[in-house]
Amino acid sequence: MLDLLSLPFMQRALLAGLLVGATASYFGVFVVQRRMSFLGSGLAHAALGGVALGLFLDAEPLYVALPFTVLIALLIAWVRERTELGGDTAVGVFFSLSVAFGVVLLALKSEYTADAMAYLFGSILAVTPADLGAVALVAAVTLLLFPFWERWAYATFDRDLARADRLPVLFDDYLLTAMVAAVVVSAVKVVGILLVAAFLVIPAATARLFSRTFAQMTLLAVVLGVAGVIAGLIASYLYDVPSGATIILVESAFFLLGLLAVRKI
Amino acid sequence: MEFAVEFEDVSVRFGTYTALEGINLKVPAGAFVAIIGPNGAGKSTLLKLVLGLLRPSSGRVLVFGVPAPRAPAEWLGYVPQFKTLDRSFPALAIELVATGIRRRWPFRLSPVEREASLEALRRVRGEELAYRRLARLSGGELQRVYLARAFVRRPRLLLLDEPATGMDVLGEADMYRMLERYQREHDATVLMITHDWEAARHHATHVLVLNRRVIGFGPPERALSDECLRRAFGHVGHPHELSFSVGSRDA
Numbered sequence: 001m002l003d004l005l006s007l008p009f010m011q012r013a014l015l016a017g018l019l020v021g022a023t024a025s026y027f028g029v030f031v032v033q034r035r036m037s038f039l040g041s042g043l044a045h046a047a048l049g050g051v052a053l054g055l056f057l058d059a060e061p062l063y064v065a066l067p068f069t070v071l072i073a074l075l076i077a078w079v080r081e082r083t084e085l086g087g088d089t090a091v092g093v094f095f096s097l098s099v100a101f102g103v104v105l106l107a108l109k110s111e112y113t114a115d116a117m118a119y120l121f122g123s124i125l126a127v128t129p130a131d132l133g134a135v136a137l138v139a140a141v142t143l144l145l146f147p148f149w150e151r152w153a154y155a156t157f158d159r160d161l162a163r164a165d166r167l168p169v170l171f172d173d174y175l176l177t178a179m180v181a182a183v184v185v186s187a188v189k190v191v192g193i194l195l196v197a198a199f200l201v202i203p204a205a206t207a208r209l210f211s212r213t214f215a216q217m218t219l220l221a222v223v224l225g226v227a228g229v230i231a232g233l234i235a236s237y238l239y240d241v242p243s244g245a246t247i248i249l250v251e252s253a254f255f256l257l258g259l260l261a262v263r264k265i
Numbered sequence: 266m267e268f269a270v271e272f273e274d275v276s277v278r279f280g281t282y283t284a285l286e287g288i289n290l291k292v293p294a295g296a297f298v299a300i301i302g303p304n305g306a307g308k309s310t311l312l313k314l315v316l317g318l319l320r321p322s323s324g325r326v327l328v329f330g331v332p333a334p335r336a337p338a339e340w341l342g343y344v345p346q347f348k349t350l351d352r353s354f355p356a357l358a359i360e361l362v363a364t365g366i367r368r369r370w371p372f373r374l375s376p377v378e379r380e381a382s383l384e385a386l387r388r389v390r391g392e393e394l395a396y397r398r399l400a401r402l403s404g405g406e407l408q409r410v411y412l413a414r415a416f417v418r419r420p421r422l423l424l425l426d427e428p429a430t431g432m433d434v435l436g437e438a439d440m441y442r443m444l445e446r447y448q449r450e451h452d453a454t455v456l457m458i459t460h461d462w463e464a465a466r467h468h469a470t471h472v473l474v475l476n477r478r479v480i481g482f483g484p485p486e487r488a489l490s491d492e493c494l495r496r497a498f499g500h501v502g503h504p505h506e507l508s509f510s511v512g513s514r515d516a
């Protein structure tokens with residue numbers, strides 16, 4: 001086990017996994033309480049378009065996917081805010097658009113299809129120093145924005161009360177949406193596009209089962225997210241199966257155990 | 266004379282629907298105003314204008330001389346009408362009360378906030394509710410928690426949208442005592458929406474009868490005149506009497 005940790009790629013994998021596990025679960029509590037899960041999965045698909053664009057341009061995929069997906073997220077928030085279309089409709093439109101865009105780009109440069117697979121299913125052992133940089137950047141911004149927790153939480157509880165207390169709720173919404181997009185992209189290499197929405201939501205859902213306050217829920221979700229990543233990565237290494245899937249299996253197991261435990265109380 | 270709230274030619278339109286039209290109103294500081302009117306009369310809309318949650322389509326709203334959206338939040342204590350409480354949000358009653366001072370959702374309560382929140386809950390005789398989960402409170406208990414939240418910041422202006430809903434008779438009498446005491450101690454102004462004309466008659470210094478326009482505004486005995494009520498509701502007398510007369514015709 002210890003010699004495992006001396007391998008540079010494994011160190012990178014673990015570090016990226018820990019950061020992504022913490023940030024995704026942190027934003028997951030807002031995604032769960034605001035019922036935005038569909039946005040999470042939509043943004044994951046938008047990330048596919050961004051990754052494909054990066055591969056097509058021969059640039060670092062995550063660094064192209066990051067602004068691309070944040071932009072899509074802001075567009076979704078804008079459409080939701082400006083029209084009477086429900087948020088889910090806006091997500092649906094942009095998410096299909098990005099996937100279609102990505103598929104076309106990948107087809108134009110067919111030699112990259114194998115790389116694209118790593119993003120679809122996640123391949124943590126292929127986390128490059130550049131990927132780790134993107135993950136660290138998103139984690140640092142998350143930490144910097146911690147004072148926003150109290151504002152986002154207030155508006156999550158009751159928008160009108162937050163507005164009456166002069167919070168710029170609309171700006172805060174856009175910021176939250178943009179951060180969810182950034183976190184989704186940063187997690188793509190670790191868990192894969194197909195599973196990143198679950199990665200966002202499951203630790204928060206499990207935490208909700210045991211929490212009396214929103215602050216407790218947030219802390220517990222982060223702990224569960226990090227624990228799921230560690231256990232999942234070890235399992236993935238030992239059994240030589242994709243990391244994203246093992247992480248989600250571990251987190252789902254936590255959730256099911258949680259459900260059973262709560263029913264007993 | 267100082268005015269707590271002034272409406273100057275205010276209209277509110279939602280698309281083609283006019284919810285409020287040509288509202289002119291001056292509420293003297295220190296008044297206890299009961300706002301009555303039928304469903305859809307624009308009562309909640311009027312409070313939202315004062316809160317700055319809504320901009321008028323025309324005209325302007327002043328709160329202690331300041332345009333409503335710019336009035337400092339700490340002046341205003343608000344109890345919303347429908348407690349659109351998201352019961353899936355994990356929270357304790359004391360946290361909601363503390364938002365009244367902190368104006369954010371507290372990650373951790375400071376000792377000062379905790380003490381002030383408990384004090385406010387004591388005021389509404391809800392101290393034992395402090396560490397109960399919001400989602401598990403009854404309607405009347407929840408009302409008291411919202412009331413404590415409005416009190417805790419010591420506002421100059423209380424905006425209460427049907428605060429007695431869900432309270433039992435004793436709880437309601439209690440609430441009026443709490444309001445009157447708060448008003449006495451802090452020299453506050455109260456705007457309260459209610460469907461209870463009797464309560465309006467007993468507790469208010471002014472009654473505003475509203476039905477998209479101001480039908481009447483003044484001391485209860487004048488504003489609650491038969492003429493005003495007929496113009497607002499299309500009939501005179503308390504709703505209870507009305508349902509009785511319908512029943513007796515069948516008999």
Ligand SMILES: Nc1ncnc2c1ncn2[C@@H]1O[C@H](COP(=O)(O)OP(=O)(O)OP(=O)(O)O)[C@@H](O)[C@H]1O
Pocket residue numbers: 279282284302303304305306307308309310311346
């Ligand atoms: N955001 C909105 N968009 C469109 N119409 C609205 C909006 N808010 C309120 N209305 C309409 O304006 C009218 C007044 O609404 P308001 O909530 O102020 O009534 P109210 O007097 O408080 O009624 P109630 O006694 O039922 O609470 C209603 O017809 C309502 O449908």
Ligand SMILES: [Mg+2]
Pocket residue numbers: 308309310346426
């Ligand atoms: Mg109303």
